[in-house]
Amino acid sequence: MQNELTERLVSDIHSAANEESLHRALTDAAARIGFDHFALSYEKRLPAIGRSAILLHDYPDAWARVYIGFELGGADPVRRAGERSMTGFEWQHIDRYIPLTRGDRQMLSVGREHGIGDGYTVPRHLPGDASGSCSFVVRPDRILPADALDVAEIVGAFALARARQISGAGFPKERPTLSERQRECVLWSARGKTAGEIAIILDISESTVIQHFRTARERYNVHSGNALILCALFDGLIGFADIFDWRDP
Amino acid sequence: MQNELTERLVSDIHSAANEESLHRALTDAAARIGFDHFALSYEKRLPAIGRSAILLHDYPDAWARVYIGFELGGADPVRRAGERSMTGFEWQHIDRYIPLTRGDRQMLSVGREHGIGDGYTVPRHLPGDASGSCSFVVRPDRILPADALDVAEIVGAFALARARQISGAGFPKERPTLSERQRECVLWSARGKTAGEIAIILDISESTVIQHFRTARERYNVHSGNALILCALFDGLIGFADIFDWRDP
């Protein structure tokens, strides 16, 4: 497998402007690196119907219909395994990540009857925001192309990133910004501290802490500390890791 | 960049049995693909108890000490950007993911004074379970090796997967769960509503809303509504889409 191929496939995916062209780019990529099918799923958390969710695939129609049924039942073992893995994984090793129930094995079996054999799934999650996966699949009579898995890892990751942008994520808008002190106060508040405690931590007066909160709320034009924290979190001014990680190093 | 090299580096990382050997493997990998330093951070969230964490790096001692200070303040822009990206990203493009505050720019500047120039960070998140990132860094007088970024993407991903196994990913995650009514209350609270307003929205008594919050806080073992909302958001019980789509339709 050549690095040049990876670069060209990623380039094609990155230049996809909409779902259709991303679909074409992935169909092409899957074939070129030795797979028979692909499937990409991206969704924001509990999205309004169809608005910020993307589902692309070139599965056989019969399997696609059956699969939707399993999905609705939350019975897809591949999806569950994707919530426990930091890298792509082969479906044949799925029981290393989750226990397989009888229903899971049945679903995989039904898949094989519909031309879906082994697969390699690349999962990605952004806490509180979005989740997605990109799978590359071979027919039941074939085995996964071992030398293509790392290419699949890269291609899948960038396909998901592209789907995220197409679905309208990112922050093109001009957002309010907080001063350093204001940000610190919001962060400690997110960590569950009261204004009085924050005053001690930052070694300033409680009045000052309250004043920072007041100014910050006015910046975002919100009237509750809850909303303020969420705005700062959504804008990336504070991060989950900073919030949950503050206990000892 | 050869695919053979990628495979060998991944193989080395995958055979690392403990933190020390993973450290050696990453030191070697960073050098071989054209970087000067690496840093790997992995944190697993344990229910109500605390966390287990791994931090490996070969940064200069002076910078490591300064960096810890920034970390405690939650001021690391790289970490925040890692929560908004599904792929690795170059530090020079960090403002495509999050807005950079004055403190952020100062931190990056101080880093350059300590021999930390541009970098490429591979982030991974498993909501409700774990988060981590693996960065590859060059000195301030160098630019990132463009042809090595996809190798870094793969190596970083597998290094994180290895760190996850070393830290003991075995035990299952027992996440607190909220009832439907409790979740509704948390969601409306995240949208900035007070208990009294939520009572009107849900057409129940304010006392009941307060009771739901009380029970939910006990579930997560937190003592503030702020922390409750953040736990629910991190675990995926509510999502940014629920909160902000409602505001700007």
Next chain:
DNA sequence: CCGGCCCTCCCCAGATATGGGGATGCCGGG
């Protein structure tokens, strides 16, 4: 049938947050 969970509602008291109004000093850019 009973125990457990959920939803509903109420009381109280103290802690905390929110929204006004002030004030001082520092710093950097126009």
Next chain:
DNA sequence: CCCGGCATCCCCATATCTGGGGAGGGCCGG
């Protein structure tokens, strides 16, 4: 040089949250 942003501190009053107690009815599975 002055002005605006920033950080710091104080006053007030009201609204809201937090944590403790109690209560009843519905639903479901052992």
